[in-house]
Amino acid sequence: MDKYIKLQKIGEGSFGKAILVKAKENGRQYVIKEINISKMSNKEREESRREVAVLANMKHPNIVLYRESFEEGGCLYIVMDYCEGGDLFKKINAQKGVLFSEDQIMDWFVQICLALKHVHDRKILHRDIKSQNIFLTKDGTIQLGDFGIARVLNSTVELARTCIGTPYYLSPEICENKPYNNKSDIWALGCVLYEMCTLKHAFEAGNMKNLVLKIISGSFPPISAHYSHDLRSLISQLFKRNPRDRPSVNSILEKIFIAKRIEKFLTPELIAEEFSHKVLQKFGPHFGPGNRPAQGQNFASAAPAQKITKPAAKYGVPLMLKKSGDAAKKFYEKPLIKCRQEAAKKKRLEHYEKEKRHREQISFLKAEQMRRLEKERIERINRAREQGWRNVLSTGGSGEVKVSDVAGIYF
Structure with missing residues (x-):
């Protein structure tokens, strides 16, 4: 010291x-x-x-x-x-109830995912992802920190069985005393994303027992409808009760509305390196x-x-590879070709998603029209029933009710 x-x-x-x-x-x-x-x-x-x-x-x-x-x-x-910018938890509290823009949330979320990808690709679990462990530099860059309970996995199938972490970010499997795995990190990632969208924890309760029950049930208050369908859908996917149903961090980064932001935060060289999936165990x-x-x-x-x-x-990222001529060219060629192919695939998927949303919108409008017509029909029936009762009452209690009057009641 x-x-x-x-x-x-x-x-x-x-x-x-x-x-x-x-x-x-x-x-x-x-x-x-x-x-x-x-x-x-x-x-x-x-x-x-x-x-x-x-x-x-x-x-x-x-x-x-x-x-x-x-x-x-x-x-x-x-x-x-x-990190001079403090942590994300303090940033959220400083909002005083004023929601972040979706653009800001997605920029932060993509950077958290890029950090978690780097960790998971190396068979490491962070195991304590929370807003207090996500920091901002002076220029606003997000940095994931505190690997105090991270653990290296010796193989892709080994799972760590210990549970350490802030209760708000516990996953259903940990609450049920099941092994911690990379999908438990994904659940915690969902908790952080929800927190950025609502400025609140997804799962809160007065005591640990009720908190665990809420987490296991997987029910959480919906986020504001002014956020996009893509964002709201993503949160639902991250909060799948079964870990197998949750996406991996790599599949999250492949989503079109997320993938298009990656180049804002990584150089082309680092993108090629990080997404080649040829991670060396060093x-x-x-x-x-x-x-x-x-x-x-x-x-x-x-x-x-x-x-x-x-x-x-x-950050220790090699700006030039220690390879020369054709060797360096070949190293980059394959990842770059793959990137182009994936870009074309994403464009097709984007077109498909656009068409799908258009069809859904049309279906929604049709359903709305059907509901309106049904409402009008029920109102006509109610008016007819009301008229029928008035006809019955207008008999002055003589006890004689016309068949047509009774029929009107049950129209």
């Missing part, structure tokens, strides 16, 4: 403390996550160190950047970039059973200071 000056504590949770610091060397502000490992079991210490190995491999414009980590005085310290020796780092060992050191001339360089 000799390299940093403590400024203030900015957060505290089950993991430990989050402290805002200033680096003595360059005067820049960072957030240091302090985790007390002195009273932990060997297994818990290993989990904490595993987190560091995970963080060290997370380099993406929409993920809070890891700088370095070290152990000192019975504590593990993790140094991260500081977790190094940290995960081998015989390669556990000793206490006090430096896990990683901060990258040497360099002049940032392009935004991509800041």
